[in-house]
């Protein structure tokens with residue numbers, strides 16, 4: 001079957017066409033088309049992502065991404081029956097809040113017709129609601145024109161699944177598995193006793209890990225998103241063997257639970273800087289001190305979670321999983337002195353940050369929850385605070 005997947009939860013507009021042969025989790029997948037537009041340059045001017053700006057950019061780029069993904073997949077142009085006035089009105093109704101997208105969708109349909117897509121997977125949360133709604137309403141309009149079902153997807157579940165994806169298959173996971181999810185909006189530990197079952201066992205009490213990287217980068221005068229910038233400076237500090245700029249606290253490291261806190265670490269960096277003017281050397285050293293501390297806290301909590309739950313596998317997911325120092329620290333958990341039998345899964349660097357391949361995988365996992373246009377009118381909605389634990393898959 002062919003799945004069209006749509007991701008618009010934050011600042012990436014992404015659409016993929018993924019073929020799945022067989023059932024989840026044993027299917028063979030082929031990514032036929034994968035289009036992604038990053039709004040990063042637009043948001044850099046503001047130092048962060050504003051939902052209204054993200055929404056505007058998704059509206060401007062989602063149809064070009066659709067054409068790109070379908071073009072990559074070399075899908076034949078479909079039969080294009082002339083639409084009735086009622087059908088045109090319905091498309092405009094579905095996209096009433098995404099001005100101009102209704103016209104774009106209708107003109108796309110007039111020239112491309114109905115491609116041989118079997119289902120549409122779309123992120124319904126968590127994320128920025130105005131941004132999520134663009135993807136959801138777009139999915140509904142396409143599903144209506146193509147008469148295919150839509151499956152709402154949890155963004156964080158997408159991060160988990162893509163981390164065990166080798167390009168064609170999902171790894172044969174041994175359970176219990178623990179996922180450490182580290183992104184711009186979330187930092188959580190998830191226990192999986194089997195596929196499609198998630199229990200949140202640890203969360204951040206304040207900032208997410210990625211958010212802390214972004215905020216510290218801003219304090220150092222580095223552009224958004226800060227994660228890669230901090231890593232770049234930290235790597236230079238290591239090569240140059242710079243001495244520590246400061247000693248940072250490791251918040252909650254001995255708290256006895258699996259929760260995190262990154263706000264204190266961020267504040268400690270602010271105090272360390274105070275009103276000093278930092279030299280480039282200071283910045284590199286501080287970036288390294290911060291990265292080492294953040295990685296140490298994440299690794300320590302994951303270690304405790306593995307011990308507590310007897311985990312056989314660990315999965316690192318989310319944008320911060322692109323961080324090389326974190327990847328090495330998590331990989332080394334399977335060393336002979338720690339957990340020699342532990343299987344460690346890391347996402348490919350290119351699929352660690354937001355993308356739509358991960359949404360296709362999560363959509364395939366929940367195909368049974370797919371709803372036809374006659375059923376999804378009010379059921380599929382954006383949920384900015386969607387929690388993987390409270391997901392409503394079971395009840396759909």
Ligand code: KG4
Pocket residue numbers: 010182183184185186209210211213214225226227228231318319320321322323324352353354
């Ligand atoms: O998963 P993601 O792409 O978007 C959300 O769902 O939030 O994660 C984005 C976050 C940003 O905070 C970004 O700074 C961080 O991932 N990030 C990194 C690295 N690459 C991206 N953090 C640390 N090191 C990196 N190399």
Ligand code: ZN
Pocket residue numbers: 155159183184318319353354
């Ligand atoms: Zn994400």
